[in-house]
Every structure is written in C-alpha cells, then in structure tokens.
Amino acid sequence: MTSTLRNQAIIAGVAESEIGKVPGVTGLALNAQAARRALDDAGMTPGDIDGLVTAYSVAEPYFMYGTVLCEYLGLKPGFCASMTMGGATGAILLEHAAMAIATGRATTVLVAVGENRATGLTRDQAVAALAAVGHPAFEAPYGPLIPGFYAMIARRHMHEYGTTREQLAAVAVQARRHASLHPNSHMKHPITVADVLGSKPIADPLRLLDCCLISDAAGALIVTSPDRARDLRRPPVWLLGAGEHHTHEHLIAAPSLTRFGARESSEAAYRMAGVGPGDIDFAELYDCFTITPILEAEECGFAKPGEGGALFAGGATTLEGRLPVNTHGGMLSHAHAGAAGGLLGIVEAVRQLRGTEGERQVKRHEIALVHNEGGIMSSHGTVILGRERR
Amino acid sequence: MDLPLPAVTPETAPYWDGARDGKLLLQRCLACRAVRFYPRRTCPACWSPDVEWIEASGRGRIASFTVIHRPPAPAFAGRVPYVVALIDLDEGPRMMANVVGDRALEVAIDDAVEVIFEARGAVALPQFQRSAR
Numbered sequence: 123m124t125s126t127l128r129n130q131a132i133i134a135g136v137a138e139s140e141i142g143k144v145p146g147v148t149g150l151a152l153n154a155q156a157a158r159r160a161l162d163d164a165g166m167t168p169g170d171i172d173g174l175v176t177a178y179s180v181a182e183p184y185f186m187y188g189t190v191l192c193e194y195l196g197l198k199p200g201f202c203a204s205m206t207m208g209g210a211t212g213a214i215l216l217e218h219a220a221m222a223i224a225t226g227r228a229t230t231v232l233v234a235v236g237e238n239r240a241t242g243l244t245r246d247q248a249v250a251a252l253a254a255v256g257h258p259a260f261e262a263p264y265g266p267l268i269p270g271f272y273a274m275i276a277r278r279h280m281h282e283y284g285t286t287r288e289q290l291a292a293v294a295v296q297a298r299r300h301a302s303l304h305p306n307s308h309m310k311h312p313i314t315v316a317d318v319l320g321s322k323p324i325a326d327p328l329r330l331l332d333c334c335l336i337s338d339a340a341g342a343l344i345v346t347s348p349d350r351a352r353d354l355r356r357p358p359v360w361l362l363g364a365g366e367h368h369t370h371e372h373l374i375a376a377p378s379l380t381r382f383g384a385r386e387s388s389e390a391a392y393r394m395a396g397v398g399p400g401d402i403d404f405a406e407l408y409d410c411f412t413i414t415p416i417l418e419a420e421e422c423g424f425a426k427p428g429e430g431g432a433l434f435a436g437g438a439t440t441l442e443g444r445l446p447v448n449t450h451g452g453m454l455s456h457a458h459a460g461a462a463g464g465l466l467g468i469v470e471a472v473r474q475l476r477g478t479e480g481e482r483q484v485k486r487h488e489i490a491l492v493h494n495e496g497g498i499m500s501s502h503g504t505v506i507l508g509r510e511r512r
Numbered sequence: 513m514d515l516p517l518p519a520v521t522p523e524t525a526p527y528w529d530g531a532r533d534g535k536l537l538l539q540r541c542l543a544c545r546a547v548r549f550y551p552r553r554t555c556p557a558c559w560s561p562d563v564e565w566i567e568a569s570g571r572g573r574i575a576s577f578t579v580i581h582r583p584p585a586p587a588f589a590g591r592v593p594y595v596v597a598l599i600d601l602d603e604g605p606r607m608m609a610n611v612v613g614d615r616a617l618e619v620a621i622d623d624a625v626e627v628i629f630e631a632r633g634a635v636a637l638p639q640f641q642r643s644a645r
C-alpha cells in the first residue's frame with residue numbers, strides 16, 4: 123500500500139466547454155461538453171470511465187450533483203462523489219481522483235466541474251446567493267459582500283507590508299494580457315493600471331477590475347492510471363504532489379488575516395513531489411480577487427511574506443518572467459464559474475506542460491504548481507504537475 | 513426590502529438577549545478559560561461543553577475594514593457607502609460589525625472603537641463607533 127500520490131496518476135485529457143455568456147445551455151450540458159472534449163483529448167471512450175468526481179452548482183442546485191451528472195452522461199461508475207469546497211474543489215478533486223486510482227478503486231476518473239453562473243441564475247437565486255454570504259448571524263447582517271471580505275484581507279496586507287493599489291492592479295492587467303492570447307477566454311480587450319484604479323469602487327480598496335468575472339464555463343480532466351500512459355493520444359502529465367489544508371470557513375474565525383492555509387497545503391504538495399518553490403517553472407494561482415494570488419505566491423514560497431505585490435508589479439509573473447502566473451488569464455479574465463475557475467487552472471497547466479500553447483506558451487515547462495482556494499482563504503488545495511515522472 | 517436579521521438559535525439566544533439589554537456577551541470555557549466568538553455549545557480549543565457567559569467591556573480595535581460601495585442586497589442600498597470592520601475585542605476574540613456614527617468613513621486600522629446597539633426588527637445588533645481613547 124502506497125502512502126504517496128507521487129507518480130500514482132496521470133492526466134490523460136483536459137478540456138474546457140464553451141466559455142463566457144452561453145445562454146440557453148444548462149450547466150450539466152457544459153459539464154458534458156467539457157467531458158466529451160476531454161475524453162477526445164485523451165483518445166478514450168465513455169466506456170473507459172469507471173469513476174466520476176464533481177463539485178456543485180449554485181444555478182442548478184441538485185442535492186446529489188455527482189449522481190445527477192453520472193445520470194446525465196449515462197455513467198454507472200464504481201466511484202463517485204460530489205464535493206463542496208468552494209474554489210478549492212478542483213485541486214482537491216484531482217487529489218481524490220488520484221487517491222481512488224492509487225488504491226485501485228478506479229482506473230479512469232472523470233473530473234468535471236462547471237455551471238452556467240453567468241446566464242443561468244434566476245433573480246431570486248442571485249439574491250439568495252448574495253444573502254448567503256458570510257456567517258448567517260455574525261457576518262451577513264452587516265452587509266459584508268464577498269469582495270468586502272477580500273478587501274479586508276487586502277487592506278491588512280497593505281497596512282502590514284505596504285502593498286499598494288498599483289500592485290493589486292498589476293495582477294489584473296497581467297491576467298488580461300494573458301487572456302488576450304487565449305482562444306477561449308471570456309475577456310480579451312486590454313486594460314491598464316489606470317483602468318483598474320479608475321474602475322467602479324466595489325469594496326474599498328477593491329474595484330470592479332480587481333474582481334473576477336462571472337462566466338458560464340466548465341472544465342474537465344481525465345485522470346487515469348500510469349499503466350494507461352502508452353495508449354493515450356497525447357503525452358501524459360504526471361501528478362507529482364498534492365496537499366490540502368483547511369483553517370476556518372468564516373473570516374471572523376480565520377487564525378490570521380495575512381497567513382493562511384496555502385502554506386501548509388503547498389508544503390505538503392512540495393514534500394510529496396520532492397521539489398521546492400525554486401523548481402516550479404510556472405504557476406496557476408486562484409485569483410478571485412487581485413489580492414488572492416499575491417497571498418498565494420507568498421504562501422507557496424515564490425515571494426517572502428509581504429513581497430507578493432512587488433513580485434507581480436515587477437513583471438516576474440508575466441509570460442516572459444521568471445515565474446509566469448495565470449498564463450490563461452485566470453478567473454480575472456479567462457473564466458470564473460463556481461468551482462470551475464480553479465479546475466481551469468489545472469487544464470491550463472496541463473496544456474502548458476505539453477508545450478502546445480503557441481503564442482501563450484511559457485519557455486520552461488517541466489514542473490507546474492496549481493493552487494486552488496475556497497471560501498475566504500478558508501480551504502486550500504495545491505497540486506504539482508510534471509511533464510515527466512519523478 | 514428589510515435589512516437581514518441574524519438567525520437566532522438556542523445556542524446563541526443569550527447573546528441576542530444580552531444585546532437587547534445593551535450588553536455584549538461572550539462565552540468563556542469553564543475547562544480551559546478560553547474566551548470565544550461566535551457563541552457555540554462546544555469549546556473550539558478543548559471541546560468542553562461547560563461554559564459561562566461574561567459581559568465584555570465593549571471596547572476593541574480595528575483589525576481591518578472595508579468601505580462597501582456596491583450594496584449586497586437592495587436593503588443596503590440606502591446605507592452605501594458603509595464600513596464593515598473586523599474588531600479585535602479587548603477580551604481577545606475577533607468579531608465583525610459596521611463602524612457607524614461620527615467620522616465612520618475615516619476609520620483606520622488600530623483605531624479604538626466601542627460597542628453600541630442598533631435596533632433592527634426584534635433584534636439589537638451590536639455595532640461599533642470610534643471612541644475617544
């Protein structure tokens with residue numbers, strides 16, 4: 123019995139659904155579209171799939187989303203789960219798929235996540251979703267707004283470390299530039315630091331362009347046993363390490379406003395992979411707001427505490443920089459649809475590792491880190507992926 | 513549309529009863545003495561169910577804050593811009609509230625604040641204002 127997931131699973135296929143505003147298409151259909159495309163990418167057929175893991179849908183709030191998606195796709199797997207870890211769900215699903223494969227519970231697992239968050243919410247659902255923000259008794263009555271929670275984290279970072287509005291804005295500008303080079307991104311027109319600083323105030327210090335998009339989107343991965351590596355249409359991408367960590371749900375219960383569980387989740391992933399931050403060629407960091415990847419870059423060891431803002435503003439994280447980050451444009455510009463945003467970071471990492479991304483392709487692409495985060499920096503999942511087994 | 517009311521449960525009812533009497537009540541664990549927020553039946557430090565309620569000083573300092581410009585629901589539209597803050601109480605726990613009253617929008621991290629109570633429906637909601645301290 124193995125105690126590590128290193129080299130125990132490979133990603134055989136990845137895909138996105140149509141992205142942006144996709145009216146008249148259900149979230150289940152977006153999941154199915156991404157799943158079919160991922161299966162095709164892998165060179166497999168539906169009969170190869172014996173496991174499915176997925177997330178949840180705010181727009182289509184089925185009680186048992188996993189079995190609903192199986193039913194929709196006509197799958198009758200021996201392993202199935204739906205998980206609700208907010209934005210952290212994607213990376214954690216990949217970890218759980220690998221656990222199922224490593225323990226022989228499944229051979230080939232479909233990971234599919236997405237929803238029609240842009241066009242599928244009724245007005246009542248949208249109002250209810252907003253009202254559900256924060257602790258129902260000790261936060262929500264104060265009208266905090268999701269960006270407001272992250273704004274309080276951003277302000278504390280600015281207070282302790284001198285992080286600036288311009289550094290936050292640099293994250294958004296870079297994301298948009300990267301998205302402009304992606305054929306399937308939601309937002310492509312270029313923006314400047316001045317555009318971000320001049321956009322509509324939402325929750326000070328965060329403005330509209332500091333906030334992620336709301337998209338219709340789904341992403342899918344085909345995760346399989348390394349035994350299958352030779353049968354695939356494309357070279358496999360190896361799962362080298364995975365870690366998760368959970369410290370709180372509500373911001374009033376967070377142990378700190380500047381130190382979160384991404385440190386522990388990334389350290390666990392590094393340990394499993396046998397690599398360190400200096401070995402990572404590029405990273406896909408969860409970017410629900412511009413402050414988020416700054417915090418994660420620090421916690422994943424790419425910058426010292428307090429120096430994440432300078433890392434982004436100094437250009438190190440652009441496609442040409444020493445550590446490209448969010449090479450597809452992230453949730454700020456590529457797509458954000460519930461838990462799909464994080465999973466789409468994994469899709470992008472696999473494509474970059476394969477080296478197929480043309481104008482957007484990073485130069486060094488041996489090892490990538492993807493970090494997903496859910497709640498208010500509450501739940502964290504980190505995966506490390508490699509082009510070769512290690 | 514009315515401003516949202518807190519969900520009051522049997523676990524938290526003494527907190528809201530206290531607020532109606534103008535008191536900010538906190539729980540202290542009888543086993544490990546940890547003061548906790550929000551109120552609950554199990555101590556998150558030691559899992560003891562044994563607890564006492566203590567009256568807080570009502571004083572604290574701003575750990576961080578935001579000014580909300582986009583109302584999360586129509587009911588908040590008449591209030592924007594308003595301050596949502598995390599307050600570190602002198603007794604230790606951190607809570608959330610609005611900063612209201614004089615010069616609320618000029619609030620800064622580390623500012624001293626003190627509790628007041630906002631009547632909302634049948635509930636008194638703890639809020640904070642800047643203190644002279």
Ligand SMILES: [Zn+2]
Binds near residue numbers: 543
């Ligand atoms: Zn205790």
